[in-house]
């Protein structure tokens with residue numbers, strides 16, 4: 136058995152923490168290579184129409200300028216793969232239109248030129264000298280203005296979008312209590328702290344790119360195809376990524392153009408998007424409009440649910456925010472229908488943003504359930520208890536491990552829910568209105584697949600283990616999680632583990648998205664470590680009389696403190712270093728992998744859950760809402776690093792506070808440009824907006840999901856938060872806000 140330090144489930148500091156706080160961890164924008172030139176991109180100032188003239192001569196003659204790329208001189212590019220067909224090695228561009236392809240403009244910010252110069256300042260100055268003339272055309276940048284027609288897509292991420300069961304119309308018509316409400320959420324941007332940035336250089340026909348990406352293999356596939364190279368001639372590096380939340384999964388046009396400019400110039404080129412470009416040219420979460428019709432019995436049992444969703448997509452590309460995956464599974468409801476319509480607008484192609492689908496879906500659904508509870512005069516937790524399914528209502532498969540009601544029980548006790556009075560406006564603190572709300576969090580459990588290699592070799596008088604896989608640590612804690620796993624499973628101190636990530640030359644690993652990477656890599660790392668233990672025992676067994684004979688095999692031995700021993704004779708331990716030295720082998724190596732699971736297998740539905748309890752305090756005269764207390768309890772299988780998990784949950788909840796109260800990418804409907812495309816205008820929560828947040832988890836390993844029992848937890852934290860806040864706002868004020876964000880004027884109507 137592995138008898139290493141008991142680390143799993145405890146709070147462990149980031150193994151990369153020192154490198155990050157000292158600046159030694161290098162992010163893409165910080166990469167410096169000799170003879171590097173700097174690129175600045177020029178974007179369209181019209182949201183629609185044609186580029187009819189572009190004057191670059193002045194820019195070309197500006198000091199330091201070495202190249203100006205436009206559609207006229209961009210030259211050929213190979214095909215660009217589009218779509219998440221293979222989440223390990225597939226790769227997808229952010230937009231199907233190749234960069235600088237033609238004169239057709241479909242959103243403000245769309246790149247029309249790249250200016251490359253000796254210095255960033257020279258490139259920025261020269262970029263300002265590029266003159267572009269447009270023949271603008273009519274446009275719509277928000278869903279409400281979209282001329283349509285709306286259309287109904289069939290599937291996204293392998294699931295149907297137009298779904299029915301039972302007879303929802305008849306059940307609704309005969310329901311004792313009915314509700315028909317529509318919710319809206321605006322465009323929201325991930326706003327990761329690190330801007331998108333790439334540095335590229337060529338050595339002969341081999342391309343190396345440092346990119347801020349959550350998917351080095353995806354980048355590699357796109358670049359190999361764009362430049363007609365075998366994938367092994369492309370190396371993509373992303374050892375550190377400063378946040379992504381979905382915005383760094385698809386390969387952006389700037390990455391391709393950076394590699395193209397480097398090739399043309401025969402020298403390294405760096406491109407760093409400005410914050411404004413991050414907001415205009417990197418996809419955001421779509422607007423959503425969700426109508427819920429609910430029918431229930433007086434006792435609270437749901438009899439009918441209809442969920443009609445509309446989201447927007449780009450003029451040339453389709454992205455579907457999967458808002459109706461949640462409503463089909465969260466409640467037992469025999470009669471159900473969902474539809475999903477898309478409308479095209481002149482904005483950058485939308486993309487995944489933390490818990491794509493579930494985030495806006497849980498706002499609408501969990502608000503609607505609260506409204507139903509109010510209509511029934513029932514406690515909202517009671518209503519959820521009455522409709523809680525043990526099996527996935529649509530597929531009929533039992534959930535592999537579900538503890539949602541336990542989350543509610545524990546959360547209610549910690550929060551003091553029993554002291555809540557039912558009537559809106561009934562809880563006050565002097566002039567301040569106080570409201571308490573709850574909502575369910577949920578996110579599917581996914582594995583997209585990874586191969587993990589573990590290597591054990593001598594170092595000084597001891598040994599060192601190295602864990603290698605291509606996946607990126609986007610700030611989520613992958614380095615630490617894999618170091619903990621290897622330390623525990625090999626019986627080594629964590630200081631003796633090195634983890635190498637974010638390099639396309641390493642063993643294949645899926646995109647760091649969909650909260651899948653822990654469940655994809657931890658079981659693979661554990662299996663590779665088990666293989667190393669077996670190899671160590673083989674070496675030990677070759678030594679005469681070294682260890683008592685195993686009866687049951689490798690699991691009879693103890694692997695701890697870098698030694699193998701047998702419980703029957705603990706004093707006869709053999710050190711790994713001695714075994715390696717005696718064997719004459721420089722190292723032991725093992726690889727293991729995981730295969731994809733997309734939320735279900737043939738036996739189970741795999742889904743994580745949680746319950747948020749929120750207190751808001753509202754100053755009625757000015758309509759100001761403060762979130763004053765949050766208690767959240769999660770059911771995510773086994774938690775590996777308690778410290779990182781707590782931090783991820785809190786980060787998700789903070790993101791949810793932003794969604795509820797602050798965030799909206801506002802498009803100017805006259806000019807077509809997002810007017811708040813920077814961090815001064817696009818509001819996100821700051822410390823003063825974030826109260827004491829208490830998170831905990833039901834620590835039940837999901838061993839039906841994988842050998843480690845972990846389901847991944849990067850995204851679930853945000854889901855349900857906005858509904859819990861909106862429900863608390865209603866409880867405080869009696870005002871039901873159905874369109875986010877909940878700004879003061881909506882409470883002063």
Ligand code: MOS
Pocket residue numbers: 349379380381382384487488489490491647648649650
């Ligand atoms: Mo995440 S939005 O699946 O990268």
